[in-house]
Amino acid sequence: MNAIQYFERHPDEILQATFxxxxxxxxxxxxxxxxxxxxxxLVARRPWLSxxxxxxxxxxxxxxxxxxxxxxxxVPWLGDRxxxxxxxxxxxxxxxxxxxxxxxxxxxxxxxxxxxxxxxGMTPRQILFKVxxxxxxxxxxxxxxxxxxxxxxxxxxxxAIGAGGLGEYIFRGLAMVNNSLILAGAIPAALLALAADFxxxxxxxSLRPGR
Amino acid sequence: xxxxxxxxxxxxxxxxxxxxxxxxxxLRDINLAVQRGETLVLLGRSGAGKTTxxxxxxxxxxxxGGEVQVxxxxxxxxxxxxxxxxxxxxxxEVGLFPHYTVGExxxxxxxxxxxxxxxxxxxxxxxxxxxxxxxxxxxxxYPHELSGGQRQRVGVARALAADPPILLMDEPFGxxxxxxxxxxxxxxxxxxxxxxxxxVIVTHxxxxxxxxxxxxxxxxxxxxxxxxxxxxxxxxxxPVAAAYAEQLRRLEQFERGT
Numbered sequence: 001m002n003a004i005q006y007f008e009r010h011p012d013e014i015l016q017a018t019f020x021x022x023x024x025x026x027x028x029x030x031x032x033x034x035x036x037x038x039x040x041x042l043v044a045r046r047p048w049l050s051x052x053x054x055x056x057x058x059x060x061x062x063x064x065x066x067x068x069x070x071x072x073x074x075v076p077w078l079g080d081r082x083x084x085x086x087x088x089x090x091x092x093x094x095x096x097x098x099x100x101x102x103x104x105x106x107x108x109x110x111x112x113x114x115x116x117x118x119x120x121g122m123t124p125r126q127i128l129f130k131v132x133x134x135x136x137x138x139x140x141x142x143x144x145x146x147x148x149x150x151x152x153x154x155x156x157x158x159x160a161i162g163a164g165g166l167g168e169y170i171f172r173g174l175a176m177v178n179n180s181l182i183l184a185g186a187i188p189a190a191l192l193a194l195a196a197d198f199x200x201x202x203x204x205x206s207l208r209p210g211r
Numbered sequence: 212x213x214x215x216x217x218x219x220x221x222x223x224x225x226x227x228x229x230x231x232x233x234x235x236x237x238l239r240d241i242n243l244a245v246q247r248g249e250t251l252v253l254l255g256r257s258g259a260g261k262t263t264x265x266x267x268x269x270x271x272x273x274x275x276g277g278e279v280q281v282x283x284x285x286x287x288x289x290x291x292x293x294x295x296x297x298x299x300x301x302x303x304e305v306g307l308f309p310h311y312t313v314g315e316x317x318x319x320x321x322x323x324x325x326x327x328x329x330x331x332x333x334x335x336x337x338x339x340x341x342x343x344x345x346x347x348x349x350x351x352x353y354p355h356e357l358s359g360g361q362r363q364r365v366g367v368a369r370a371l372a373a374d375p376p377i378l379l380m381d382e383p384f385g386x387x388x389x390x391x392x393x394x395x396x397x398x399x400x401x402x403x404x405x406x407x408x409x410x411v412i413v414t415h416x417x418x419x420x421x422x423x424x425x426x427x428x429x430x431x432x433x434x435x436x437x438x439x440x441x442x443x444x445x446x447x448x449x450p451v452a453a454a455y456a457e458q459l460r461r462l463e464q465f466e467r468g469t
Contacts, residue, residue, distance in 0.1 A: 116306025119269055119379075120320055120369070121295030134310050 003183035010184075014169075018188050021165035024083065024158060025151050028090035033144060036095045040102020040140070041128070050103065057096040065157045068092065073161070086155070086163035093154055094147035101143025105136025138208040145200035152193040156185065166192075220244035221282060221377060221409045222268055228276030229263055237263045239433045241277070250403060250410040252420040254455070255430030261413040264430070265379050268411065269298045281377070296320060299370030299408075303382035305362050307354040313339070313365050314350040320373040338368040343398055360391040367399070371406070380412045384419065396422065417455045418462075421445070429455075 007014060039057075043050045063071070068089045073079045078088050109132060117127045133140075159167025169185030172178075222245040229238040238260045245251045253261040266272040267279045270286045278285040286294060307316050314335050321331045336346040342364040354362055363383065370378060383399075384392045400423065403410065414420055420427050421441045429436040429444075431451050439447055445456045 110304070110306070110309075112302060112304030112306035113308060114306075115271070116300070116302060116366075117308075118271060119295060119300035119302070121292045121297075122319075122323065123292055126323065131308060135308075 003180045003187065006180050006184045014166075014184060014188060017164065017166050017168055017185070018192065021152070021155055021167075021189065021192065024086055024090060024155050024163060024165050025148065028087045028151055028155075029094055029144065029148055031087065031091040032094035032098055032147060035091070036098030036143075036147075037102050037140060039095075040099045041106060041132075043099060043103040044106035054096070054099060054103075057099055060092045061096045065089065065093070065154045066160060069158065069161045082158075082161050082163040085161060086158035086165075090151045090155055090158070094151050097143040097146040097150070098140070099143075101146075102136065102140045105139030106132050108139065109135050138204050141200060141204040141207060145197060145204060148196045148200060149193045152189060152196060156189050220280070221247050222411065223280040223283075224264070224267075224277070225280065226277035227264075227267065227274045227279055229260075229267065229272065230275045237433055238267075238274075241435055243428060243435065243438065245409060245411060247409055248407050249425040250412065250423055252424030252427045253411065253413045253430055254415065254417065254420040254424075254427050256415055259430040260433040261415075261430050262381055265381055265411060265413050268377075268379055269295050269300055296324065296373055297375055297377065299373075299375040299378040301363075301366050301370045301378070301380040301383045303385045305354075305366040305386075307362055307365055307369070309354055311353075312350065313344075313352050313354070313357070314346075316354070316365060317369045317372050319369065324373060334372065335368075338371055339365075341371070341402065342368045344368070358391075359387055360395055363387060363395055364398075367402075376408060378408050378410045380410065382413055382415075385414070385416075399423070417459045421459075 039053055043053050060068075069085065072085050072089055075085075078085050113131065113135070114127065117131050122130070155165050156167035156170055159165055159171050166185040166189045169181050170189075173181030173183075173185065222243075224241045224243040227238055227241040228236065230236045241260075241264060243251075243264075253264055255261050263272060267274055267286070268281065270279075270289065270291045273287065278287070280286070281289065281294060281297070307313075308319070311319070314332075317335045317338055318331045321334060326334075335350070339346040339349060344361060344364055349357075349361070349365075354365070357365065363386070367383070370380075384396050387395060396419065403423070412420075412423055414423075421444065424441060426438055426440055427444050428438045429449070429452055436451050437447065437449050439452065444452055445459075447453060447456070
């Protein structure tokens, strides 16, 4: 039985795993963006915080994903549910590109624009929300795109701790030495990554400010 | 103790020092009074402290010694946001917001002040016309669709939007090519007469200083060498002023071909 036949026979099951996968990645990305964008703004505002914050995010990035899932297992509340734990680990991975791009986006704004904004009597909050964030939105989104693609791949490993998603097929296939099963998980995961990359790049381009 | 609004200086520098955190002194004992309705030019070479002095007026910088007064009140006693909305600010690089249209750029401060949409719209159209841009054509354009001269005009319109009594301009015509520069400058002169604002302009161009200024404050190495009317400036025997005047005369001789 090849992968195509497997798809034909178990469409509902694969679709459900795909949705699980999207859900894991989606929630993780929301959390990562909610934490990463403010941290990125902080790094842009206080350059001395750049080393500790980016350094910590960098370290999280270097921990092998399987090990990270393992490390988080004993953490109270987080370790109670596999999906909860998987989402926390994925969000941690997604953090670095989001922080870095937010900081870079804000830092790349023409200093004259910021000076004009200050000189016109805009408050720091108005400068942030009306000038800095809109102007760096496409750069921030580029970070979200990189993080999403990365996370979709890593999320397959979440199946190892029983969090579900497309990784289930890959692990089952590995255990049973069945390539069709591996592909039944790997192909939808790859397509998902491509689709996310495409959609987010379209969004990114539409938000790029005119210069 | 309220100063008389008619005679008091609109902007006053009293023994102002400004030093960087590292200790480098950029301004030393600056004393200056700008009267209502006059155009004071801060003239000097790069690094002489002109821009620093200008930024002390709208509190983008704060003096490390002495005080700067606006409307008789030290800038440190002003709420910085209120102070800056009271003062129009134009810089050489213009700094238009690239994600806003011309109309939105000009409308920004009145909007922040909570003015009604219809009143803001009317004001924006009036201002664009004032700086010589047809509102119907330019209102919806983005800054990157404009030439340097047009951008500079939008910058002036934006600075005037909230009708501030004071206007600060830092090398406002510096980035323009000579022809556009002369053109925009002439229009600015006409505007200056109509609006009657108190204006402080920074420039390193002697000709521009003589053309636009009712008085000229000569900056050299962080100090003021003197404050002159254009006529006094040309005949001054203060060495730096004389050097500027001499350089200008030589340029004129060259232009006349003698």
